[in-house]
Amino acid sequence: MAEVELRIDPLTSHVRTARQVAVALARRAGVAPDVLDEVRLAVGEACGLAVALQRRDDDPEPVVLRFEDGDGLAVQVRGSTGLAVAQGEAAIQLLSAAAVADEDDDEALPAGAALAVLSELVPGLQVATGPAGPRFELRWPPG
Amino acid sequence: MDLSLSTRPEGERTVVDVAGEIDVYTAPQLREQLVELVDSGRYDLVIDMERVEFLDSTGLGVLVGGLKRVRAHEGSLRLVCTQERILKIFRITGLTKVFPIHDSVADAVAATD
Numbered sequence: 001m002a003e004v005e006l007r008i009d010p011l012t013s014h015v016r017t018a019r020q021v022a023v024a025l026a027r028r029a030g031v032a033p034d035v036l037d038e039v040r041l042a043v044g045e046a047c048g049l050a051v052a053l054q055r056r057d058d059d060p061e062p063v064v065l066r067f068e069d070g071d072g073l074a075v076q077v078r079g080s081t082g083l084a085v086a087q088g089e090a091a092i093q094l095l096s097a098a099a100v101a102d103e104d105d106d107e108a109l110p111a112g113a114a115l116a117v118l119s120e121l122v123p124g125l126q127v128a129t130g131p132a133g134p135r136f137e138l139r140w141p142p143g
Numbered sequence: 144m145d146l147s148l149s150t151r152p153e154g155e156r157t158v159v160d161v162a163g164e165i166d167v168y169t170a171p172q173l174r175e176q177l178v179e180l181v182d183s184g185r186y187d188l189v190i191d192m193e194r195v196e197f198l199d200s201t202g203l204g205v206l207v208g209g210l211k212r213v214r215a216h217e218g219s220l221r222l223v224c225t226q227e228r229i230l231k232i233f234r235i236t237g238l239t240k241v242f243p244i245h246d247s248v249a250d251a252v253a254a255t256d
Contacts, residue, residue, distance in 0.1 A: 012166075012167045012168040013168045015166065015167050015168060016164065016166060016168060019197075037228050040197065041197075041199065041232070044166060044167075044197075044199050045199060045200060048166070048167040048199060048200075048201065051167065052167065113200035113203055113204065113236050114199075114200040116200075116235060116236055117199075117200055117232065117235055117236065120235045121235075
């Protein structure tokens with residue numbers, strides 16, 4: 001079992017870096033090659049959502065991604081946007097309702113699209129919200 | 144790879160060739176391009192996504208925004224995409240019902256439905 005932690009300032013350009021790290025670690029952890037695209041997309045959506053929420057609030061705290069390989073790859077994404085305490089479906093609904101668009105961006109899909117993609121791609125997706133921020137837990141088995 | 148965009152007229156329509164990654168960072172560039180086209184009176188757009196390597200929900204949002212803009216002028220926005228990994232994202236989000244998706248630029252340019 002080995003851990004990698006990545007802390008990124010909430011810049012949209014760093015979301016791509018996070019995706020690349022996720023795919024590299026998934027490959028190393030033996031996740032099936034045909035699932036790597038899903039890892040790329042899902043980690044990008046979780047990280048992008050955390051970043052977007054903080055950008056909305058001008059919150060400069062880092063978004064933290066923790067990767068753990070052992071039995072496949074486990075990824076935890078933590079933001080710092082304070083939200084009501086919720087877990088699972090309730091947390092997904094709470095985040096879906098959050099308007100994360102920039103003020104000059106009148107056309108971003110609501111966060112619901114990001115969560116729809118996440119829920120579909122990550123079978124055991126765990127989502128929690130609270131005063132410390134949102135937390136996403138994603139896991140892929142070895143291939 | 145970053146995003147690269149180019150446009151060319153095809154009769155009354157405009158083909159937007161998109162290559163690279165459309166994500167939370169690059170999607171604003173695509174939005175600007177679509178806004179610019181609509182502002183200059185190009186209301187029938189064909190977006191060629193065959194060279195798109197990555198698309199996230201932010202990119203989808205920009206495409207939906209583009210569709211709303213052209214529809215406000217009774218225009219159209221068609222996508223060209225045969226890549227399964229990109230099509231999957233449209234299916235997951237139910238957007239295959241919203242966008243006409245074609246197999247080739249020729250097909251999209253000729254479409255009248």
